[in-house]
Amino acid sequence: MFPIAEMxxxxxxxxxxxxxxxxxxxxxxxxxxxxxxxxxxxxxxLSLVARQDDRIVGAVLCGHDGRRGYLYHxxxxxxxxxxxxxxxxxxxxxxxxxxxxxxxxxxxxxxxNQDGQRFWSRLGWKQRADLVVLQQLPVQHPxxxx
Ligand SMILES: CC(C)(COP(=O)(O)OP(=O)(O)OC[C@H]1O[C@@H](n2cnc3c(N)ncnc32)[C@H](O)[C@@H]1OP(=O)(O)O)[C@@H](O)C(=O)NCCC(=O)NCCS
Numbered sequence: 001m002f003p004i005a006e007m008x009x010x011x012x013x014x015x016x017x018x019x020x021x022x023x024x025x026x027x028x029x030x031x032x033x034x035x036x037x038x039x040x041x042x043x044x045x046l047s048l049v050a051r052q053d054d055r056i057v058g059a060v061l062c063g064h065d066g067r068r069g070y071l072y073h074x075x076x077x078x079x080x081x082x083x084x085x086x087x088x089x090x091x092x093x094x095x096x097x098x099x100x101x102x103x104x105x106x107x108x109x110x111x112x113n114q115d116g117q118r119f120w121s122r123l124g125w126k127q128r129a130d131l132v133v134l135q136q137l138p139v140q141h142p143x144x145x146x
Contacts, residue, residue, distance in 0.1 A: 002085050004092050007047040007059065009037045014056045015049060022075040024113040031073075039063060046096050048089055050076075058085045062093040062105075069097040069105035087123060108133055 007015065012033050019025045029035065040047055043063030050058035057080045061072040071093055076086045097105055107125070109116045121127070 001083075002050040002052055002058065002080075002088065004048050004050045004058075004088060006045050007040060007049045007061075009033075009040060011049050011056060011059075012036055015059045018056055018059055018075050018077060019073055021077070024110065024116045025073050025075050026110060027073075036061070046093060046100075048092055050085055050089060052080060058089050060089045060093060062097065064097060064100060064102045064105075067102070069093070069102045071105055071107045074107075086119060090123060 015036075016027075016031070016033075019027060019031070030039075039061060046062040046064070048058075048060055048062065049056045057077040058075065060074040063070055063072075071090065074086060074089060076089075094105060097103075107120065109120060117127075
């Protein structure tokens with residue numbers, strides 16, 4: 001019903017516009033055109049878009065580090081939600097990860113994104129109560145100006 005295709009560099013502007021419209025998707029400098037295209041190059045054939053009438057209505061970034069898979073920025077346009085598209089995108093990513101020999105995947109969801117958490121839990125994903133997410137904040141290079 002929704003053709004799902006591999007995301008390519010040319011999809012960037014439309015995908016970014018979709019992410020910007022979706023609450024629950026947190027954008028950072030890594031989501032610049034250069035950042036996303038670099039991610040696509042490092043993880044060929046894993047990130048996906050879904051189209052309706054030639055418009056991108058769903059998107060997800062997917063990659064792996066040789067050990068675990070990671071999904072980022074799953075988003076479905078508001079008017080196309082609750083029709084199974086989010087689930088179809090996730091399943092297509094997991095199939096592709098499995099074909100690459102990666103049996104497990106992780107996502108990070110904002111604590112305030114209750115709808116997002118309900119979606120993942122409905123798909124059978126479990127919250128790890130024994131883990132917290134830690135992140136190194138960007139360190140400014142001593143020679144950097146400003
Ligand atoms: C989360 C999101 C991707 C779900 O996309 P979707 O296409 O609507 O999801 P699906 O139709 O495949 O939903 C599958 C099941 O998940 C559950 N679900 C989906 N959205 C839900 C919501 N808002 N509240 C509660 N359960 C929800 C339902 O059980 C649904 O099945 P049902 O409609 O038969 O009851 C979409 O709501 C979205 O883009 N949200 C904004 C961005 C976001 O939060 N992304 C997740 C970041 S981690």
